[in-house]
Amino acid sequence: MSSPPTISRLRLLSDQPVEGCELTPDIFLANGVPAHTCRLEYKWYRSITKMACSWCGKTPVIMQRLTDDSYFCSVACFTNAWQGHPNQHRTGLTSSGVRTETAKQAEGWVGRDFTETTEQKWVEVSDVSTYIPSLDDAVTPLSADGSQKGIAKTLKTNYPGTNRTNANRLGFTLLTYNVLSEIYATADAYPYCAAWALPWNYRRRNIMRELINYRADIMCLQEVQADHFENFLEPELAKYNYAGHDVEFNTIARQRHSNDRNVLNRLLKDNVAQLLVANTHINASPEFADVKLWQTQHLVLEIERMLTQHSGSTSTIPVVAAGDFNSLPGSDPHTLLANGLVQPENGDPSGVLATLPLRHSLPLRSAMATVGAHANASAESHELQRMEPPYTNYTTSFVGTLDYIFYTVDRLSVGGLLQMVDDRQVQEHTALPSPLFSSDHTPLLSEFHFKR
Incomplete structure (x- = not known):
């Protein structure tokens, strides 16, 4: 046995x-x-037992000296007490609790007034x-230098103004949020983020509370790992009556290009689109600009196909296309969506765009650019692409707008937007992610009204 x-x-x-x-x-x-x-x-x-610092008497404590079970509220107090540590070993004082007056003098703890501690x-x-x-x-997150930051980890923001504008109108709210996949949330990628704030076990509760606080009717989430969706997000969100559906770009690629192995290999990038409204995460690699455009075009083609299949027309059903497009304002994918057509800036070096129309008939407009949620926005401006937020992705290596909510302006109007995150809160911990914000992207949320 x-x-x-x-x-x-x-x-x-x-x-x-x-x-x-x-x-x-x-x-x-x-x-x-x-x-x-x-x-x-x-x-x-x-x-x-309420533990107090063995050096200054303050709470809470964050460090323990294992040789005598003494506790300290800061690195400074631990260091101050450490000067008597060699004397402790020499005198053989190993009993727990605050030292006696004789022991204090032997250890260098002279002139301090302490209260006897009790057994834990x-x-x-x-x-x-x-x-x-x-x-x-009684646990709180701390900064790297040990200073207390409190227990708040999410920011609750309101719609501009005091009341939501669709109180008596038919509409819905939609959130898009790249939640940062665990496989990318590494110390090498985000060395400025506290190590304890990067693991999924920490971030997932942070993100869940944030999602629930927004109370969006529709959530478009990106970088959701399959096991995280199945084991956590799906069952947790189901408690609030949410459900999801996946459609992979790889499936479309195999259907359209199964006879050309070179083209197929270039297009198989494991990016996913969820069609609740239409939610996408476009490939991020800068060297695959043609793939970004290919994926964006096929997203629109799929939307048009579904509209035609369900209603016989592309103009009778409202559409929202949201997600992380990994494309800056004015880039080819952004231009295709906002203007309805595009001439690829770098041509078609790999031939993956040759059979695509590179146009669509949907009257799409960016919700953030239409209403504006930042200081430079102007409702009268026609240069809509310049009215996008200054950033939706903020790291030490990149700051820019990659996330959008596009909608069909003939069927929907924007009634409100979630205010952009305050720059000072983003920069408090250098960049994103941070103990306060658990993704390197900021969420976007728009309220839509149905046009009658």
Whole structure:
């Protein structure tokens, strides 16, 4: 009979717990035994003793000196107390709690007035594999230098003005948001972001609260990994009566170009369009400008096909096309959508555009450019592409507008927009993502009215 497996290592990827964001430990068993093949028992405990800094007496504490179970509220206090640490070893003072007066002098803790600490008391709070800290756990996110930033992690913004404009009109709201896939949210890509704020276990609760707070009738999400959708987003959003449907660009590519292997290989980029209204995530690579345009054109062709199939015309049903188009204002994809036709700026070097019309008949207009949600917007201006927001993607290597909500202006009108994120909040943590904003993109939300 084989001996039961033993735990060789236990760790938490998030070294700084945050209220409302789950903690899931990584468990490594001896001899490489997979953890999922064993029955594991979990116990989570919360201290019910209010811990104060052993140096200055302040709370909360963020550091512990393991040799004597003393706690400190800052790196500075830990450093100040550390000068007496060698004396502690020399005098053999290993008892827990605040030092006696004799011990304080031996350790260099002279002139401080301390209160005796009590033995730490703990209460069990959970027996499942994942624990979500609550406000009762008194945990807060900290900046890299240890300064407290509070527990707020999302920004709730209102529509411009005091009331929504469609209170007595038939309409809907639509949100588009690139939530930043876990495979891209790495320390190498975002070295300025606190390490504890990058894991999906932290960001997913942050993002979920943000999505629910917007209360959009339709959500268009991009960079949603399949396992994250199936295991988290779909069941969580289903609680609020949301459902989704996927259509892959690869399916279209295989249908249209199955006989040309070179063209097919160039077009297979694993980008996805969701057709609730019409939601897309266009390929991001700058060297594939023709693929960006190809995908945008086929998105519009698919919209036109569905309109014709359902109503016999492309002009009877309102359309919204939203998403991360990975294209700047004035680029070929943006021009095609906004103007209805385009001449490719760099031609067609790979021949993937030769059979495309590079035009459409839908009267599309950008919601953000039409109404404007930034200081330079002007409703009278006809140069709509210059009225897009200054950015929807903000990192240290790139700042620009890549996300849009296009709509058919003959059937819909814009009644309100979500205000753009304040620059100061974006720059507070250098760039996006950050502990406050869990994606490198900003969300866009528009309220639409049906024209009668």
